[in-house]
Amino acid sequence: MHEKIRILVGYDASMQSKKAINEAITIAKNFSGFIKVINVYGRGMQEKAETSVIEVKETLRREKVSYEVEIIQGSSPAKILETTAKKENFELIVIGSRGLGNTVSMFLGSVSRQVVSDAHCNVLVVKTNS
Numbered sequence: 001m002h003e004k005i006r007i008l009v010g011y012d013a014s015m016q017s018k019k020a021i022n023e024a025i026t027i028a029k030n031f032s033g034f035i036k037v038i039n040v041y042g043r044g045m046q047e048k049a050e051t052s053v054i055e056v057k058e059t060l061r062r063e064k065v066s067y068e069v070e071i072i073q074g075s076s077p078a079k080i081l082e083t084t085a086k087k088e089n090f091e092l093i094v095i096g097s098r099g100l101g102n103t104v105s106m107f108l109g110s111v112s113r114q115v116v117s118d119a120h121c122n123v124l125v126v127k128t129n130s
Contacts, residue, residue, distance in 0.1 A: 005033040008090040010081050010111065012039060013052035016096025020126040021056055024094045027124075028065045035060065035067045038084060040077035078114035086120045094124045 009024045011017045024035050037056055041049035049071040060067040074080050085093050095112050112125045 005031040005092060006088070006090045007033050007035045008081060008085050008088075008093045009035060009037045010040070010077060010093070010095040010115070011037045011053065011056060012077075012096075013055075014096060016126060016128050018096075019128055020094045020096045020124075021059060023124060023126050025060070025063050025065055027092070027094075029063070033065065035065055036084070036088070036090070037067065037069045038077075038081060039069075039071045040074050040080050041071060042075065043073065046071070046073065078111045078118070081111070081115055082119050090121055092122050092124060093119055094126060097125050097127045 005027065007024045007028055009017075009020055011021060021035075021037065024033075027033055028035050037053065037060070039049045039053050053069050053071060057067075057069055060069070072080055081093055081095070084090070093115055095115060097112055112123075116123045116125065
């Protein structure tokens with residue numbers, strides 16, 4: 001019997017973050033896991049952030065994994081991911097290697113480096129074949 005694992009995923013609707021969601025789903029299914037998806041958006045981008053997570057919610061529901069999706073206004077996605085992971089006792093953070101940049105306020109190239117350096121838990125950085 002596998003242990004349950006708590007997985008935190010940084011999401012910005014980029015191809016890399018969609019791959020990160022898929023990796024998190026695979027892990028969650030193998031370890032009866034829980035996934036929390038966080039989308040960090042900049043000022044004036046709330047509507048776009050809300051729209052971007054609709055597809056994620058549908059995917060998680062369809063895949064029948066336990067999940068929560070949260071959108072948070074902020075300027076430091078890495079700090080928000082790190083703080084949430086520690087405060088809510090996540091064992092794994094899954095993020096894409098690069099994101100959409102400032103258009104959605106989650107530039108995962110720099111975010112992934114910061115999270116890997118500063119997170120209290122393991123971090124899986126998902127690469128795409130491009």
